[in-house]
Amino acid sequence: MTRALIAALALTAWAAPAVADTYPRQPGVDAWHYVFRVELSDTSPDIIGEATVDLLFTKDGVSRVALDLASAANGKGMTVSAVTTGAARVQYVHQNNVLTLTLPSPSTSGRHGIFTIAYRGAPANGLRLLQNKYGEWCAFSENWPNRAREWLPTIDHPSDKATSELIVTAPSRYQVVANGLLQEETALGDGRTRTHWKQSVPIASWLNAIGVEQFDIHHAGQVSGVELQTWVAHQDADAGRVYFEGPARQAIDFYSEHVGPYPYEKLANVAAAGITGGVEHASAIFYGERGLGAAPATNLVAHEIAHQWFGDAVTESDWDDVWLSEGFATYFTLLFTEHYSGRDAFVTGLTASRARAIATEKSLPGISVIHDNLADMTQVLNQLVYQKGGWVLHMLRGVVGTDAFWAGIRDYYRRYRDRNVSTDDFRRVMEAASRQDLAWFFDQWLKRSTSPSFEGGWRYNPTARRIEVELNQTQAGEAYRVPVEFGITSAGEPAMRIERVVMTEKGSRYTIAADTEPVAVAFDPNTWLLMTGATFRKLP
Template sequence: MKNSLLMLFAVSFLHTPVSATDNYQRNWNVDVMHYRFHLELRDDTNSIAGKTDITVRFVTDGISEFSLDLIGRDPGEETGMEIADVSHNGEPVHFSHIDDRITVSMSSPSSAEERRIFTITYQGIPADGMIIAENMFGDRTFFGDNWPNRARHWLPTVDHVSDKATVEWIVVAPNHYQVIGTGRLIEQTSLSNGYHRTHWGSSIPIPPKVMVIGAARFAVQYVGTVSSVPLQSWVYPQNRDEGFYDYAIAEKVLRFFDGHIGPFPYEKLANVQSKTRYGGMENASNIFYSERSVSGNRTSEGLIAHEVAHQWFGNSVTEKDWHHIWLSEGFATYFTQLYNEFTQGHDAIENGMRGARNTVIAFYAQNSELALIAEQLTDPNRMLNRNAYQKGAWLLHMLRRQIGDEAFWAGIREYYREYRDTNALTEDLQRVMEKTSKQNLEQFFQQWAYVPGHPILEGTWRYDANAGQLNITIEQTQSSETIFMFPLDIEISISEEVTRVETLQMRSALETFSLSVDSAPSTVTLDPDTWLLFEGELSQQEGDVSRY
């Protein structure tokens, strides 16, 4: 017992939570408050003309320069952005554009808490981030696809999850396009040259990964409202009926999350058929789904639930550091399971979590060095792995089991309330859950978030008829040095009609338990209700004394 506890404490020390540590070079004294993107889209070229007004807050005095991300055009290349000028109050400002970073040098240093607006005028063909392509019906389309850090291919931004800002889009495009954008619709104006202007805007800060526009031929349905939030469907006109039918299920999804988590964070929710490279992309207030998501038989209900859940977790409450991406993907994955439990019954979440457990086990077999928070990774695309989705969901599922439904949901609502429209790390979630549950969750979060792997159990059971006792021995055999501590449910089946569930507490590598049982069990099963991420089983020990 002492060795096991010392090992756990040693592992906990090595994985003490730290502040944001990914490799993005962020100046925390410079905070972008607002982007106002002016864009012109054309049919005769893939080049976009852009002008961006950026409101910057300087936290301290004495700052004389700051940087933004924008992929430049290299000599001889067709793609990339070229900057025409940078200005402040109509006056030119010195800048450099080297290695895809804009460095703006100011003529006078900042004062603390001062705000200045800079305008960047640029043009070019985006290699990524903005997908300009024909859709499945042969129509030309434009769709922003920024995740995780591809906004920089077409928008000058601080392209990191930790810098959230409000946003406006003023898009000039040919008349045959309809434009969808973040927030609420502010203006639509027909221009005299066969073009029209569309203006969208949001007063709610979001990270660049989820601020986008789309332009295409659309059929638009105004589905209704949920708690005063307008719900819309934007689909290709060629599959209008199928798309409207499929996406209308979002009303039920939105009602569930709005009622269980807290108020929807944005001005509207539009579900949009698009050219995103992903199955779905949770852009704030206008979710982009793969164009193949429309089938006419609502096969994408789970996908819609996942992306709608992201509006709360990932968009509104955003991970401060890419290493904590599970706060986005794990939440969306588990809240899809919670929605399934609500709509289909408890068997649905048990089935879903068993599938997720198998996925985590298979991933660990090939990636045994990776914890849920894998600080050795630097590329967000590599962090977007099965741990972020399925193991993150499992952490939440086990947390619910640990603290109970009432404290779990109270913690979820408090976490959203406290970190809405801002950023959080795993230790922030832990602190909130400790507050609502009145439990110390240090060990729980350390072993499930910061340590690779999961328990691998080998056990035997033996019934002693003379003593009327069931004797169970369970050993943790995982190859890592970590000893996990957790509650373990077992189901004792005497017959089809007579069963009971007991909870054992695993605190060391090897545990022995004795339970009073009146009759010889036919089976003894680990984790009958699917509450634990583990591998293993119990086998009946030979020489069972129940016959004697």
């Protein structure tokens, strides 16, 4: 990279991300802190809620504020009974799942407005009151991606992170887990207990979570300074410790050492009814209770814990960039595998991920990793953002080198921890770490909807004492710019010799010096390329 490019990066690296998805932003309004008070009963589908919302105004003249909250319809949703600020009532309109507050007077930049909303109703989603696999009553939230509004009045978009408190009143035979640190458990004397959790690190609205059940709770000690907990149904005490705790210890150690300090006050792994897989709530990860088994859930736990760094602490500003969460968790799970299980297991995982990425490209023609002004939140996730997103990180590591890759990742986390980020922000960090212009790389891999394919071969020229390689990209459209490796195996040589070229055209010829004819020449021997296929053989 030239000195001019480095200087330009220094001047532009930390610009604000652009708006892309269609969620209606509110300029001048910043959610600062939420206090959610929720009363639950195991004999009613209704909840009673009171939310205190602290907003920071960042410009003068704001006269209305909109919060997301599901409207009542068909026996579900929330009904608001009052909104106040201090002792004064606030005018509001609640319709079409939006609660609009009219401010008593226009805002002043730098001042806070604190509003308390009283409401009740039966959540249609977001918070589920149900029976667990043992037939016992429980309640678990699952707010992904925009279902916090089903039971909590919030600015329900990842671009507006805030600290929060969850104060849950429930029958005393149940225990309550939530984000952050436990502040108090108070028996109210009427058969109910009030449990207060406080999340002191700002998070996106959907990451707020509660679980209410007759839990077995295991405090598993400290890992890299992090309190580790296991919360499972009381019948699953032994299985929960096996399933969660070994992989969790490894994951916290690995990510803390290689990325940066764990961002939250604790890590609770929670077996939850009503979900499958895992949901990476900040400091309280929920996993489907029916997946609980007799063996450690190594890959699942490693993936969800990776999200504590990527997706939770460093959060995409916009749903179009959801790959910054899921692609990162996918690849960092593979890096976890590489660290603990070795190169062969890593390559096996890469190969399976590549197959899923290419299959998804074929099933979703015209769709790229970065969404294009996403409006339909049911389409926010697909295997491209997971598998192809993860492969983009792997190829980036191949382009910039492992040392620069890790240096960039650590700087990215340090700079954007507890903040929002865009793909361009990440690109600029990696450009600074590698001293390379990477716009071409991000554009072709994140914005094109298909991957390259290759066809070619090699022959040996004994007169010139060289290997002659012919290689073509056979995909439709323009050529990809790709670093390509050839692995040369020669008789009597203990190790494969690696030669690397940069291919920039659809068809290319290369020559490689060789005193004797090789036994074999392999294409992409170290598994660096995402491709739909490759045919590479010895030519006549």
